[in-house]
Amino acid sequence: MNDFIYDVPVKVYFGKDQLGNLGEELKKYGKRVLLTYGGGSIKKIGLYDKVVAEIKKAGLELFELSGIEPNPRVTSVNKGAEICKKEKIDVLLAVGGGSTIDATKFIGAATFYEGDAWDILTEKAQVTNCLPIVTVLTLAATGSEMDPGGVISNLETKDKIGYMHPLMLPKVSFLDPTNTFTVSEYQTACGSADIMSHIIEVYFNMNQDMYMLDCVAEGLMKTVIKYTPIAMKEPENYEARANLMWASSWAINGFIDGGKRQAWSCHPIEHEVSAIYDITHGLGLAILTPRWMQYTLDETTVSKFYQFGCNVFGIDKDMEPMAVAKKSIEMLSDFFFNTLGLKSTFTEIDIDDTNFSIMAEKACRGRVLPGFKRLNQQDIENIFKMCL
Amino acid sequence: MNDFIYDVPVKVYFGKDQLGNLGEELKKYGKRVLLTYGGGSIKKIGLYDKVVAEIKKAGLELFELSGIEPNPRVTSVNKGAEICKKEKIDVLLAVGGGSTIDATKFIGAATFYEGDAWDILTEKAQVTNCLPIVTVLTLAATGSEMDPGGVISNLETKDKIGYMHPLMLPKVSFLDPTNTFTVSEYQTACGSADIMSHIIEVYFNMNQDMYMLDCVAEGLMKTVIKYTPIAMKEPENYEARANLMWASSWAINGFIDGGKRQAWSCHPIEHEVSAIYDITHGLGLAILTPRWMQYTLDETTVSKFYQFGCNVFGIDKDMEPMAVAKKSIEMLSDFFFNTLGLKSTFTEIDIDDTNFSIMAEKACRGRVLPGFKRLNQQDIENIFKMCL
Known part of the structure; x- marks a missing residue:
C-alpha cells in the first residue's frame, strides 16, 4: 500500500436551491467574470438566464465565450485565453459539462502563457498559474468539476491529450441534479x-x-x-x-x-x-x-x-x-x-x-x-x- | 433528499513516510508552535522525538502542553489557551488521539476569548477565530483529525459537551498507520x-x-x-x-x-x-x-x-x-x-x-x-x- 496525500479543497454546493450562492462565491475572486459555455443548451433550459441574473445581482462584470465543442479544441482554449488577457478577467465561470469545464481549465492556465495553449498539453510549456475557476455542472460524466485535469483535441494534428495540474482544480462547483433533467x-x-x-x-x-x-x-x-x-x-x-x-x-x-x-x-x-x-x-x-x-x-x-x-x-x-x-x-x-x-x-x-x-x-x-x-x-x- | 455543501479542506498526509513534510506545513502558519499531547505514550513509541526533530529542523520555536486527559477536561483547555496568549503561539500541533485533538481545537478557539473556555461549550460565548491546527494521529477512533468538532468534560459540573465550529477544522493531519501499532x-x-x-x-x-x-x-x-x-x-x-x-x-x-x-x-x-x-x-x-x-x-x-x-x-x-x-x-x-x-x-x-x-x-x-x-x-x- 503506497503513501498518499488527500487534498480536495473544492467547495461543492450540491442540490436544487444553491445557485443563490453563486454571486457571493464569484465575488471572492474579483469583479470581471468570463462565462464559458457550449452550444447553447444552457439557454434552452433557462440556466443561462439564471446564472446571468446572479452575476448581475452581485454587481459583477460579465464577459462571454460560447461555442466550446464536445471534445473541446485547442482553438477554443486559445480564444478564451485571448479574451482573459485582453479584458483582464479575474475569474472563470464554466457552465456546462466536462468539455466546457476542461476547456476552461486550460483557458485559465493559458492566460499566464504567451504562446499556443497546445504547448501546455504537449508539456513544452509549464503551468505557472491559473485563473480561479467556478463551475455549474450540467452533465454527470467526466468528473471535471472536482478534479484538476482535462482533455483537449487538436484537429490539425489529430491529437487528443489529457493533462492535469493542481492549479487547475476548480475552487467551487455547483451540482444541481435538476440541471441534468434535459x-x-x-x-x-x-x-x-x-x-x-x-x-x-x-x-x-x-x-x-x-x-x-x-x-x-x-x-x-x-x-x-x-x-x-x-x-x-x-x-x-x-x-x-x-x-x-x-x-x-x-x-x-x-x-x-x-x-x-x-x-x-x-x-x-x-x-x-x-x-x-x-x-x-x-x-x-x-x-x-x-x-x-x-x-x-x-x-x-x-x-x-x-x-x-x-x-x-x-x-x-x-x-x-x-x-x-x-x-x-x-x-x-x-x-x-x-x-x-x-x-x-x-x-x-x-x-x-x-x-x-x-x-x-x-x-x-x-x-x-x-x-x-x-x-x-x-x-x-x-x-x-x-x-x- | 436535502441540499448540502461539501467542503473538506483538510490536507491529509497518509502513510508511513510522510512526517518529513511536518516542518514545511507548520512553517506556513508561523514560527511559534505549541505541541499538545497526553500522558506520554508518544514518548514511549518514539514519536515525540521524531516530531521534535522535525520542528527543530524547520527552525521553529517549540512550546509544550502535556497531560491532556482521555475524556479531556476544560481545565486543560484553559491551561493551553493561557500558554497561547502568553507565548503568542502561531500554530498548534496536536500529537495523539481524539482527546488530544479535541482539546487542542478548543485551545485554539479559547485563545481568542477572554473568559473560561467552558463558555464556548455552553454557547455563552461564540467562536470568533481559532489558531491553525496541525495533527499527528495515534489512534483510529474519533475522526477528530478531519472534522471540526470535539467533546470536552467538566468534572465540576459533571457535564460532557460536544461542540463544532468550521474554524476549528484542522488544516493538516498526518495519518501514519504505524503510529497505531502499539x-x-x-x-x-x-x-x-x-x-x-x-x-x-x-x-x-x-x-x-x-x-x-x-x-x-x-x-x-x-x-x-x-x-x-x-x-x-x-x-x-x-x-x-x-x-x-x-x-x-x-x-x-x-x-x-x-x-x-x-x-x-x-x-x-x-x-x-x-x-x-x-x-x-x-x-x-x-x-x-x-x-x-x-x-x-x-x-x-x-x-x-x-x-x-x-x-x-x-x-x-x-x-x-x-x-x-x-x-x-x-x-x-x-x-x-x-x-x-x-x-x-x-x-x-x-x-x-x-x-x-x-x-x-x-x-x-x-x-x-x-x-x-x-x-x-x-x-x-x-x-x-x-x-x-
Whole structure:
C-alpha cells in the first residue's frame, strides 16, 4: 500500500436551491467574470438566464465565450485565453459539462502563457498559474468539476491529450441534479459509461489495493448500474440524477485512489479513437472496456475480476473464479449494450480497421502502456480488432 | 433528499513516510508552535522525538502542553489557551488521539476569548477565530483529525459537551498507520466501536438517504468488521491499521452525510454515561448501540435494519425483513462482545441504575432527542435499563 496525500479543497454546493450562492462565491475572486459555455443548451433550459441574473445581482462584470465543442479544441482554449488577457478577467465561470469545464481549465492556465495553449498539453510549456475557476455542472460524466485535469483535441494534428495540474482544480462547483433533467437518453447512457470507466480504471489493480476504497468503488459502480436506467426512463427523477451526479464526481476526484499509482488503460486507448472519429467519449469507452477486460483476464488477474463480479453484480461467490470473471464481463457488456442501449461494435459506428495501427501507436506512444496489464502496440491493435 | 455543501479542506498526509513534510506545513502558519499531547505514550513509541526533530529542523520555536486527559477536561483547555496568549503561539500541533485533538481545537478557539473556555461549550460565548491546527494521529477512533468538532468534560459540573465550529477544522493531519501499532487490544476494540457508531448514527435514517452514500457507509462498516480482529491479533499488521485509520476519518468527516440533517442518538446518550463514570467512550457506545437498536426497531424502521443486515452482515435477503433486522442486531452484538471482547453490560463495568434518571434528563436536555426515532427522557431511561 503506497503513501498518499488527500487534498480536495473544492467547495461543492450540491442540490436544487444553491445557485443563490453563486454571486457571493464569484465575488471572492474579483469583479470581471468570463462565462464559458457550449452550444447553447444552457439557454434552452433557462440556466443561462439564471446564472446571468446572479452575476448581475452581485454587481459583477460579465464577459462571454460560447461555442466550446464536445471534445473541446485547442482553438477554443486559445480564444478564451485571448479574451482573459485582453479584458483582464479575474475569474472563470464554466457552465456546462466536462468539455466546457476542461476547456476552461486550460483557458485559465493559458492566460499566464504567451504562446499556443497546445504547448501546455504537449508539456513544452509549464503551468505557472491559473485563473480561479467556478463551475455549474450540467452533465454527470467526466468528473471535471472536482478534479484538476482535462482533455483537449487538436484537429490539425489529430491529437487528443489529457493533462492535469493542481492549479487547475476548480475552487467551487455547483451540482444541481435538476440541471441534468434535459440530458438525452443517449447522453445519459454515455455519461454513465464514462463514470463506470473512471472507476474501473482505478479499481482494476492487482497489488496496491485498500479494501476500504475498493468497497467504496463497488458502491459507486452499483449506484451507476441502479440509477442510469431509471434516469433514462424518467429523466426528471431527482433521486436518480442526484446519485449519478455525485457518483460522477467521486469516481475521479481522488477519493478512491488511496495511493494507487497505476496508469489508466481504456482512457488513453479511447482518446485515440475519438481524436480521429469525434465520437462521444463514453460510447468509445463502453465498446472498448469489455474487450480490454477479455484481453487482460488470465490466471494472474482473475481474482480482481472475481471480486468485481461478486461484489458489483452479485454473482454467486461459490462459483469457480474464472467462471465468475467471465460472467462479470458478460454482465458489464449487457449493462452497456442492452440496458443502456449503446452500440456494441466499431462497425456499427462506421469505424473500420484503417487507422488501428496508427491509433495503437499513438496510444502507447511507441512504448508500453503500463496499466493493469502492460499493453504494447500489438496488444492495443488486437483489442481494437475485437471491437469490430 | 436535502441540499448540502461539501467542503473538506483538510490536507491529509497518509502513510508511513510522510512526517518529513511536518516542518514545511507548520512553517506556513508561523514560527511559534505549541505541541499538545497526553500522558506520554508518544514518548514511549518514539514519536515525540521524531516530531521534535522535525520542528527543530524547520527552525521553529517549540512550546509544550502535556497531560491532556482521555475524556479531556476544560481545565486543560484553559491551561493551553493561557500558554497561547502568553507565548503568542502561531500554530498548534496536536500529537495523539481524539482527546488530544479535541482539546487542542478548543485551545485554539479559547485563545481568542477572554473568559473560561467552558463558555464556548455552553454557547455563552461564540467562536470568533481559532489558531491553525496541525495533527499527528495515534489512534483510529474519533475522526477528530478531519472534522471540526470535539467533546470536552467538566468534572465540576459533571457535564460532557460536544461542540463544532468550521474554524476549528484542522488544516493538516498526518495519518501514519504505524503510529497505531502499539495501541492495545482493548483500545483498538473501543476505537472501532466508536467508528462503527459514527457510521450507524448517520446511516440509520428513514427518509433522507442517498443510495450512493449508504453504499459507502456499508463499505466502511464492512471494513471495520473485517480489520478490527486482525489488528487486535496482529497489532503491527499495516493493512489492517491503515484501513481502520482511513475508515475512522471517513466515518465522520462529512463524506457520508450528503444532506442528512438528523440528530445523533447514541452519542449524546453515551456522553452522559462517561461524563459521570469516566469510561472509554467506545465501550459505552458498544454497550448502548444494540439496545438502542432493539428499542427503535419496529414496523416503521424495519426496512433500514433489513438493509443493514443484508448489506453489512450478508444476511440472506430472502428472509423475512423483521427476522433479518433482529439477526442484524444479534450479529452486531456478537461483533462487539465476542469478536472484540468488550464487556456487554453496565453491570460488568460497575454502573448501576443510581444515575439513570439524571443522565437521561441531561441527554435530552429536558426535551426530546430528535434522532432516528424520537426519544424522550423515559425512553432513554428504558434503554439504560436494558444495558444492566
